[in-house]
Amino acid sequence: MAEPTRWSRIVLAGVITGVVLVAFNRGGGEEKPPPRVAVVPSRIDIPSLGIKAPLMKLGVTNGAVELPPYEKPQTAGWVKDSVVPGDQGPAVILGHVDTKTAPAVFYKLKDMREGQAIKIMRSDGKVAQYRVDSVERVSKNEFPADKVYLEDGLRLITCGGEFDWDRHEYEDNLIVYATLVKT
CATH class of the missing domain: 2.40.260.10 (Sortase)
Known part of the structure; x- marks a missing residue:
């Protein structure tokens, strides 16, 4: 198996970072509004x-x-x-x-x-x-x-x-x- 190149490691790091950011909804995607609190x-x-x-x-x-x-x-x-x-x-x-x-x-x-x-x-x-x-x-x-x-x-x-x-x-x-x- 070939050794990973510098670019493949950068791409892999970018993919992992993207997945983590999306999981926390901070990946540049649309922010969800906070849930509306009902008035009582x-x-x-x-x-x-x-x-x-x-x-x-x-x-x-x-x-x-x-x-x-x-x-x-x-x-x-x-x-x-x-x-x-x-x-x-x-x-x-x-x-x-x-x-x-x-x-x-x-x-x-x-x-x-x-x-x-x-x-x-x-x-x-x-x-x-x-x-x-x-x-x-x-x-x-x-x-x-x-x-x-x-x-x-x-x-x-x-x-x-x-x-x-x-x-x-x-x-x-x-x-x-x-x-x-x-x-």
């Missing part, structure tokens, strides 16, 4: 009620919306199948009214009044500001799903009304409807 809401502030609470993502399983864990009573949850607050469409946030031993994040929600402000901090640094339009208490058997999940605006939902001790749950939902003022 991170905190809810309701100044008139003294509420400042972190938000977590909630999913929908078999048509039922997940609830924030009872172990985190001061955390509210954004339904990730709804829009990000500040974007057009319905944005839905849930929180518990209480636990077996103490008030929870949305305990004071029943005191919301028309015109009060709600602020949602987002992971992109923007703040979505809403103005309360109305507050309603509805039977869980008559939940206005279309109004909550299809119409534009922010919806805050918690339990309300009388507590049914046999079923261990509240009979009603309290829903705050708010309109986006600015992002």
Whole structure:
């Protein structure tokens, strides 16, 4: 077998360098853009009620919306199948009214009044500001799903009304409807 020439070693070194650079996407090829990070809401502030609470993502399983864990009573949850607050469409946030031993994040929600402000901090640094339009208490058997999940605006939902001790749950939902003022 013939001994490698100087040029064949240079070509071989160039090929190896090219393979390594391509493997690390630095071989002069097109750079891939960094993956796009999805914007999520991170905190809810309701100044008139003294509420400042972190938000977590909630999913929908078999048509039922997940609830924030009872172990985190001061955390509210954004339904990730709804829009990000500040974007057009319905944005839905849930929180518990209480636990077996103490008030929870949305305990004071029943005191919301028309015109009060709600602020949602987002992971992109923007703040979505809403103005309360109305507050309603509805039977869980008559939940206005279309109004909550299809119409534009922010919806805050918690339990309300009388507590049914046999079923261990509240009979009603309290829903705050708010309109986006600015992002």
